[in-house]
Amino acid sequence: MTRLVLSGNSAQSYAARLARVQVVAAYPITPQTSIVEKLADFVADGELPAQYVKVESEHSALQVCVSAAALGARTYTATSSQGLLLMHELLHWASGLRAPIVMGVVNRAVAPPWNIGADHTDTIAQRDTGWVQFYAESNQEVLDTVLQAYRLAEDLAVRLPVMVNEDAFYLSHTVEPVDVPDPATVDAFLPPRTPRAVLELGVGARVGSFTGPDHYVEFRRQVARGLESVLPTLTEIEVDYARRTGRDHGGPLPTYRVDDADAVLVTMGTMTTTARKVVDELRTQGRKVGLAKLRVFRPFPAEAVRALGATADRIGVVDRSYTFAGLGAAATEVRSALYGRTGAPTVASFLAGVGGRDVTPQIVHRMFDALLSEPGTGPAWMDLEAEREVTVRG
């Protein structure tokens, strides 16, 4: 094990190198990130014997990964915001063709207006593409999750692509100490991919051919079975990873001080760290609050949410995105998971941190205050410019 000071982007690159990815495809221009720059360095310096394919768009980047994965390769790509949106069509091809691609995504706001701050709209908009989605809280979690993501994606019961998402700036450009496991440790945890026979060089075969209504739905059902296998498989993977590295990220919905909590805030990504500190503060004041981090958004951990709802009276869900709907995307999922349960908690929806705005301790306090007093049905927009005193330039 080596401890390095790494950015979230470099944590992605180091993890891909440790995973011994065989094909990296990247569109190298904005909104691309330093993730693929670092990987290009690794390949150029002979530290990663991978095929590095530069392409003309994110759409093509993912197509290269889909094709290489069909040939049995372990593949990686990375993108962000508008680039991810351009990939949308190929995201469906990847999951439908059961391609175990792992992709790093730097969560950035979607234009217009142009903005490169942390915001989950880009990945939430890919909710219905059949990809597994992780949201990371720290650079350590980024690195560990990429390694776990390969085990998960390539598990023969799962066989689905995985996104490992990190907040722009708060992780992507933040440097902090990261424990980088030894290659031997990773090799033992993540052996080379044992691909199913999909395509073979020199042997004619077809993938994704026309399939009418008589069989199409059965293929969709197979994808659904893969998704159903994700969370049980992740549990096994995390146990093994913890045994080898000492680190356990707590499954799809790790909780903090929820056991006797009246009010629980559900967060995603980096805001979790700040919110955890606020929970400690409120606890010292005797207020019974807790925290749950939505680490896996797809497949949605509905069982874990129901377990949470069995004890908490009030749940507030913080979405770092506005999805043009009545409620935040995660809040909608949480409410849906709790629907029809006797004694189900009130679920409030908060929108915070949209477009890269800071989610400060003060904002977290205000969300807990609202939750403990009169939680509306939402969504409550936190920290709107018009509602606070600002210094206007000029």
Place this chain on the structure above:
Amino acid sequence: MIEVRFHGRGGQGAVVASELLAHAAFRDGKFPQSFPFFGVERRGAPVTAYARIDDRPVDVRTSVTAPDIVVVLDAGLLRRVPVTAGLRAGGLLLVNSPRRPEELAGLGPFRIAAVDAARIALRHGLGSVTLPIVNTAVLGAFARVSGVVSLDAVRAAIESFSPARQVENAAAASDGYTDVVTAEVGPIPELGPASPRTVPLVLPEDPVASRSSETLPTADWRSLTPVIDLGRCTRCNFCWKFCPDNAIEFDAAGWPVLRGEFCKGCGICAAECPPRAIAMRAEA
């Protein structure tokens, strides 16, 4: 409600026939519904179209699985597509065929009608020898043997809505009405609704066809076969160059050889052959 299923090949006009039938029924004061169902949109590929005709608005939106009437625009489909699936005993089966309907009696306990629509179409200059447009002649025959729509309404629908050659198509419908022959049917055994067709479902775990297209014969919709006259062939390779399905190969001496399992009978090789050494011959 009368439910009709059309079977044809892409390019023969099955879809248009179904639409024209709807227009004709509407003119007769009925409430029609018509829609096509197809997979690969290719000339020659099997195509299905559905029509429903009722005295009140049609209140179902599903494919027709238990038709009262089946119309087959290409007799070659009889041995490749289960055209009679779900057709109830005593139902009407109308086939474009030069054969006598009695010769088709083996298809099942149905009222069987036959009309040589290809001959009628060619008589009126509709389509080509390789692909006669038979739909309007068949529709005229349909008016006669089904009694569901009048010939006048069929002709009027063709004159208003046929995409081209309205006069010739209306004349073809009249000829179909005149020429169609119905088999003298004996007593039809009392049968319940046909048993649903069951397809064994063996899917790969991934949406992958494990075989190459090379191993899948794709010529099953061919109705014409190119016959190469090696006496006129100059081994110029044009047939090989223009064949869209790589169905032409060469023997050791460089003479073209047809790979019948991939030839769809499109006739491009015959059209492009400089010494006119290729003729398209109708399949038996």
